[in-house]
Amino acid sequence: MYRVSNLSQAGLGLKTGVLLWLLWLLLLPLETVADTKQPKGMPSTMVLNPAAELWRDVRQRDMPISGTTQVKGVDSGVLINANGDKWRKFRMQQLIPIGGFLLLGILVGLAVFYMVRGKVKIVGGESDRKLPRYTSYERLIHWFMASIFLFLAITGLIILFGRPLLIPIFGKEIFSIIASASKEGHNLMGPLFMVALILVFVKFVRRNIYQKGDMSWLLRGGGIIGKKHVPSNFFNMGEKSMFWMLVLVGSVIVVSGLVLIFPVFGQSREWMELAHVGHAIGAILMIGVILGHIYIGSIGMEGAIDGMTTGYCDLNWAKEHHDLWATQMEKRGEAIANEEVNRFSDPDTNEYLGRELREADK
Amino acid sequence: MIAQFIDGPLWIFSLSVFLIGVTWRIVTILMAGNRKDLATPRGSASAGAIRTVFTRSVYERSAATRGRLLLVAGYLFHIGLFVLLFFAQPHIDFIAERITGLSWTAIPHWAFILSAELAFLGLLLLWIHRLLSPVTRMLSDLDDHLGSLLVFLVMLTGCLALAQSFESLRLIHLLLAELLLIYFPFSKLMHTFTFILSRGYTGATMGRKGVNA
Numbered sequence: 365m366y367r368v369s370n371l372s373q374a375g376l377g378l379k380t381g382v383l384l385w386l387l388w389l390l391l392l393p394l395e396t397v398a399d400t401k402q403p404k405g406m407p408s409t410m411v412l413n414p415a416a417e418l419w420r421d422v423r424q425r426d427m428p429i430s431g432t433t434q435v436k437g438v439d440s441g442v443l444i445n446a447n448g449d450k451w452r453k454f455r456m457q458q459l460i461p462i463g464g465f466l467l468l469g470i471l472v473g474l475a476v477f478y479m480v481r482g483k484v485k486i487v488g489g490e491s492d493r494k495l496p497r498y499t500s501y502e503r504l505i506h507w508f509m510a511s512i513f514l515f516l517a518i519t520g521l522i523i524l525f526g527r528p529l530l531i532p533i534f535g536k537e538i539f540s541i542i543a544s545a546s547k548e549g550h551n552l553m554g555p556l557f558m559v560a561l562i563l564v565f566v567k568f569v570r571r572n573i574y575q576k577g578d579m580s581w582l583l584r585g586g587g588i589i590g591k592k593h594v595p596s597n598f599f600n601m602g603e604k605s606m607f608w609m610l611v612l613v614g615s616v617i618v619v620s621g622l623v624l625i626f627p628v629f630g631q632s633r634e635w636m637e638l639a640h641v642g643h644a645i646g647a648i649l650m651i652g653v654i655l656g657h658i659y660i661g662s663i664g665m666e667g668a669i670d671g672m673t674t675g676y677c678d679l680n681w682a683k684e685h686h687d688l689w690a691t692q693m694e695k696r697g698e699a700i701a702n703e704e705v706n707r708f709s710d711p712d713t714n715e716y717l718g719r720e721l722r723e724a725d726k
Numbered sequence: 727m728i729a730q731f732i733d734g735p736l737w738i739f740s741l742s743v744f745l746i747g748v749t750w751r752i753v754t755i756l757m758a759g760n761r762k763d764l765a766t767p768r769g770s771a772s773a774g775a776i777r778t779v780f781t782r783s784v785y786e787r788s789a790a791t792r793g794r795l796l797l798v799a800g801y802l803f804h805i806g807l808f809v810l811l812f813f814a815q816p817h818i819d820f821i822a823e824r825i826t827g828l829s830w831t832a833i834p835h836w837a838f839i840l841s842a843e844l845a846f847l848g849l850l851l852l853w854i855h856r857l858l859s860p861v862t863r864m865l866s867d868l869d870d871h872l873g874s875l876l877v878f879l880v881m882l883t884g885c886l887a888l889a890q891s892f893e894s895l896r897l898i899h900l901l902l903a904e905l906l907l908i909y910f911p912f913s914k915l916m917h918t919f920t921f922i923l924s925r926g927y928t929g930a931t932m933g934r935k936g937v938n939a
């Protein structure tokens with residue numbers, strides 16, 4: 365009895381041992397995953413998806429991605445969008461780091477350039493006369509576009525770079541609020557950028573068509589590098605190129621933005637991913653160029669911003685940076701004394717009142 | 727704690743300031759009275775008043791060309807803001823729950839977005855023009871910019887909270903709306919109500935003199 369009992373206990377023990385051994389074998393992969401994924405000392409809670417192999421096979425199979433389904437809708441026949449992972453990896457591993465370093469590089473470059481070159485002064489000093497440069501309507505649509513662009517740039521940068529940059533500062537909770545607000549604001553204001561782009565294009569396109577003398581401006585570095593004077597028209601080659609970049613890249617940004625915020629026109633996920641990539645690359649490029657534009661308008665060049673704030677530019681500034689246009693304007697008698705500008709510091713008003721006064725003075 | 731304060735006592739206080747302030751301002755204007763005009767009337771003062779209330783809203787051809795843009799921007803902003811305020815679903819729900827108990831049909835989401843876009847377009851154009859034009863810049867004071875800023879911020883925070891996922895965004899929007907309500911009766915934003923009185927007064931004066939102005 366004792367022997368039988370011992371034997372049966374031994375058999376039970378053997379069975380239990382085998383079962384435990386099999387269980388240990390099954391748990392081995394988990395042990396490996398836990399060992400590689402979890403930090404040392406942390407409790408391991410990861411459980412392998414038993415269907416992982418199946419989904420991996422589905423994703424990596426060599427046949428058309430789309431299958432057959434009764435469900436109607438865009439991409440409804442696609443079980444797993446393999447391109448989505450490629451897009452995610454591109455966004456996380458290339459777009460965000462490269463884009464970030466590019467923008468940072470531009471900022472550092474501008475700072476270094478400012479330290480080396482300093483503010484570009486009006487060599488002849490400020491004149492006692494001014495030229496009417498922009499009408500109030502032109503300034504209005506410029507600043508309208510600028511304000512919309514700044515808002516979109518800030519919210520867009522938060523959406524793109526927020527996770528790596530803002531989460532360490534604010535934490536996940538606050539960042540999720542900022543990100544949600546940024547996304548809503550970005551989507552809402554986006555179409556207004558399209559309106560601004562159309563208004564700016566219609567108003568400024570004629571003066572931005574390339575003409576004789578533009579190439580020599582480019583070949584001589586625009587005059588900002590070096591001290592030599594470079595002749596230029598109303599807009600120089602750099603400004604014209606920025607305008608066309610704004611129009612072309614801006615159109616890409618607008619169209620891709622519309623594809624992203626109105627996903628109701630049957631566009632597939634691939635189109636959405638492509639639109640996102642185009643939108644982000646275009647926006648980073650444009651932000652970089654606009655940083656340069658803001659630099660010249662603010663601390664980079666004396667007198668450059670006056671035309672867009674007051675409507676008038678200094679005559680000497682115009683002669684130094686847009687001499688072909690300045691000479692033409694001076695010949696037509698458009699140069700106005702500073703006192704007169706101060707009295708009617710609006711080109712629209714001057715067009716009527718200022719000219720009458722000038723003729724009366726003659 | 728702060729959330730309860732914004733949602734409760736501050737809301738009651740701001741609404742009270744708004745209602746009492748606006749009523750007080752309008753009553754004082756109406757009570758101010760007119761000097762008696764002893765001249766023989768050459769036309770109807772009432773007809774002149776009614777006519778001017780409406781004709782001032784139409785583009786005046788004799789004004790400068792650029793006036794057209796400002797007129798369009800003005801309409802875009804005011805209509806957009808009005809639609810947002812009274813026909814957006816979250817506002818209707820808020821008004822029904824907190825003020826009147828009555829609700830009405832809301833505009834669809836796309837119309838809400840469109841109204842917001844138009845309102846922002848109009849407000850930005852008008853505000854930038856106010857800053858750029860030497861005439862309007864000189865005519866404007868802190869009150870004008872503060873009023874514009876508050877309206878802009880209320881609209882902006884409302885749109886940022888569109889997802890309705892975060893209570894804090896709604897509270898920021900509500901807080902700014904409450905500040906606007908408190909500021910409203912003491913500012914030029916009172917033109918929301920007084921434009922009819924001022925136009926009517928001018929129209930009546932001119933109408934009595936037989937002048938079509």
